[in-house]
Amino acid sequence: MEEIRIRGRAVSRGIAIGPARPMAGAEQAVAAAKIKKKAIPDEQQRFLQAVRHCAAWLRARIEESTGQRADILVTHLAMVEDPYLEQLVLRHIEEERDNAENALMRAVETIAGRLAALPDEVFRQRADDLYDEGRRLLRCLRQGDIAGEEMASGTGALVLARQIPPSSAALMDGETVWGLATEFGTATSHTAILARGLGIPAVVGAQGMMAGVREGDMVIIDGLRGEVVLRPGKKALQDAEDSRRHFLQQQKLLQKLAGLPAQTTDGHTVALLANIGLAGECEGALARGAEGVGLFRTEFLYMETGQPPGEERQYTAYTAAARRMQGRPLTVRTVDAGADKPLPGYVMPVEDNPALGLRGVRLSLADPQFFKIQLRAVLRTATLGNVRLMYPMVSQVEELDACDALLRECAQELQQEGLGPVAIPPQGIMIETPAAVWTAETLAKKAEFFSIGTNDLTQYILAVDRGNPNMQYLYNHCHPAVLWAISHVVQAAHAKGRRVAVCGEMAADPKAALLLVGLGVDELSMGADSILGVKQAIRGVSYKKAQALAQKALAAESATKVEALLRDEGLSHK
Ligand code: PEP
Numbered sequence: 017m018e019e020i021r022i023r024g025r026a027v028s029r030g031i032a033i034g035p036a037r038p039m040a041g042a043e044q045a046v047a048a049a050k051i052k053k054k055a056i057p058d059e060q061q062r063f064l065q066a067v068r069h070c071a072a073w074l075r076a077r078i079e080e081s082t083g084q085r086a087d088i089l090v091t092h093l094a095m096v097e098d099p100y101l102e103q104l105v106l107r108h109i110e111e112e113r114d115n116a117e118n119a120l121m122r123a124v125e126t127i128a129g130r131l132a133a134l135p136d137e138v139f140r141q142r143a144d145d146l147y148d149e150g151r152r153l154l155r156c157l158r159q160g161d162i163a164g165e166e167m168a169s170g171t172g173a174l175v176l177a178r179q180i181p182p183s184s185a186a187l188m189d190g191e192t193v194w195g196l197a198t199e200f201g202t203a204t205s206h207t208a209i210l211a212r213g214l215g216i217p218a219v220v221g222a223q224g225m226m227a228g229v230r231e232g233d234m235v236i237i238d239g240l241r242g243e244v245v246l247r248p249g250k251k252a253l254q255d256a257e258d259s260r261r262h263f264l265q266q267q268k269l270l271q272k273l274a275g276l277p278a279q280t281t282d283g284h285t286v287a288l289l290a291n292i293g294l295a296g297e298c299e300g301a302l303a304r305g306a307e308g309v310g311l312f313r314t315e316f317l318y319m320e321t322g323q324p325p326g327e328e329r330q331y332t333a334y335t336a337a338a339r340r341m342q343g344r345p346l347t348v349r350t351v352d353a354g355a356d357k358p359l360p361g362y363v364m365p366v367e368d369n370p371a372l373g374l375r376g377v378r379l380s381l382a383d384p385q386f387f388k389i390q391l392r393a394v395l396r397t398a399t400l401g402n403v404r405l406m407y408p409m410v411s412q413v414e415e416l417d418a419c420d421a422l423l424r425e426c427a428q429e430l431q432q433e434g435l436g437p438v439a440i441p442p443q444g445i446m447i448e449t450p451a452a453v454w455t456a457e458t459l460a461k462k463a464e465f466f467s468i469g470t471n472d473l474t475q476y477i478l479a480v481d482r483g484n485p486n487m488q489y490l491y492n493h494c495h496p497a498v499l500w501a502i503s504h505v506v507q508a509a510h511a512k513g514r515r516v517a518v519c520g521e522m523a524a525d526p527k528a529a530l531l532l533v534g535l536g537v538d539e540l541s542m543g544a545d546s547i548l549g550v551k552q553a554i555r556g557v558s559y560k561k562a563q564a565l566a567q568k569a570l571a572a573e574s575a576t577k578v579e580a581l582l583r584d585e586g587l588s589h590k
């Protein structure tokens with residue numbers, strides 16, 4: 017059969033070449049079945065038994081796992097034991113007289129449907145996770161056990177699937193799985209995060225691929241270009257081998273930088289930290305020389321189940337990250353919900369303009385009891401590690417005052433409950449609104465550090481929706497207006513002796529990162545797989561040159577001109 021090329025999206029860098037192992041879809045239709053009234057208690061017990069069985073199976077897998085694999089399985093355990101799911105299933109059995117299988121699938125549909133309808137990729141991924149667990153529970157209900165759950169492994173192969181459930185991905189390793197390609201999925205899906213952590217090249221969104229592949233076919237997964245080649249011809253194979261060799265050589269060279277400082281040729285040093293969403297990403301970050309976590313996006317935790325996590329669940333997640341970072345800073349950002357990230361199981365007002373509405377710290381402060389759960393968990397973690405607390409979407413100093421007051425109230429409560437002396441961790445804010453930029457002098461009196469969220473700052477300064485595909489031509493963090501804002505924030509912070517980080521995507525772009533260095537930013541925080549590339553760029557210039565470049569960029573007329581400037585200097589930001 018002839019060679020077939022399918023475009024997709026590269027989500028984990030590298031090139032894999034080898035035999036295909038297609039994964040069959042696990043979905044099976046559930047025949048509608050109703051039960052008699054007297055069978056309700058038995059049917060409910062049958063469901064509860066399946067939950068216990070599945071949970072025990074997952075716990076056993078967690079025991080034998082570490083890192084990301086363990087974290088993902090913990091997330092899945094929380095889904096299986098979600099009290100909201102249980103409540104819905106038991107209610108369907110009782111009120112609708114559904115058998116346990118139907119009640120389960122209807123409940124999963126309800127919760128996952130709500131998640132899938134939300135605009136944010138992270139929620140859609142949570143819906144996939146939930147379907148995945150629903151299927152596992154279903155198999156358990158039908159068979160009474162879940163034997164044979166593990167991915168068939170054998171020797172190395174490239175796994176191709178419509179979709180790889182994260183719990184299956186969590187059981188993979190780089191020795192038996194050389195590459196991953198799926199027809200669906202996103203860059204922020206657990207499976208993609210896991211592939212990056214394991215260094216497995218991966219492509220998602222390769223639609224139509226499954227129709228053309230057979231077990232054992234030779235396949236190329238190009239995680240650099242975002243392409244899957246089925247049954248490559250001689251030339252395609254040779255090209256893939258060449259770029260694979262080149263990529264590995266580059267990686268080897270870059271890896272040598274892991275232990276070196278991000279220092280310019282004239283001795284100016286910048287700290288490089290990692291952005292994480294799961295505690296299990298810490299190992300990968302440390303391996304790439306991350307000096308700490310500059311942004312722990314806690315939203316992931318809030319999306320595990322149909323309900324926000326309690327204090328214990330949060331404490332477990334934060335301490336897991338703190339332990340892994342071994343005394344390096346761990347910056348926990350309080351939940352940044354609202355706008356395009358509503359919280360499952362948490363009722364929020366319907367707003368005409370949610371991006372300008374109750375989001376980030378505004379939402380947290382609107383519900384102090386809810387907010388305090390997170391603050392208590394962070395305070396308890398701070399007794400064990402080098403924790404920093406960061407508030408998103410701040411637009412006035414009173415918000416910081418209110419956060420500080422609540423934090424101190426929590427510390428007092430914990431002390432009264434017998435935790436012993438509770439230290440208040442450093443409190444910083446994200447600079448994401450023009451209001452925060454232009455009142456940075458005032459904010460710097462109280463906030464102990466700043467972290468500029470260029471993703472949101474760009475959207476609010478340019479009045480361009482960051483998620484609107486029609487607006488991408490205008491959405492550009494190199495716009496001089498954004499650069500001026502950053503410059504102002506750095507000066508205001510430094511005047512008060514505060515450090516400034518950037519944790520938006522701009523920091524992960526090696527060329528734009530040089531502008532940030534030139535503007536005087538002290539720390540850059542980014543996805544771990546960008547750290548070494550950014551470090552290489554920083555080590556290749558003098559601070560003097562970066563500063564001159566930044567000054568030229570500030571004086572440029574437009575984002576296009578800034579891009580041209582980076583190009584002329586042999587630097588292109590895209
Ligand atoms: C940002 O806005 O730059 C940021 C880091 O936060 P998020 O992308 O999570 O909104």
Ligand code: MG
Nearest residue numbers: 448469471472
């Ligand atoms: Mg943001």
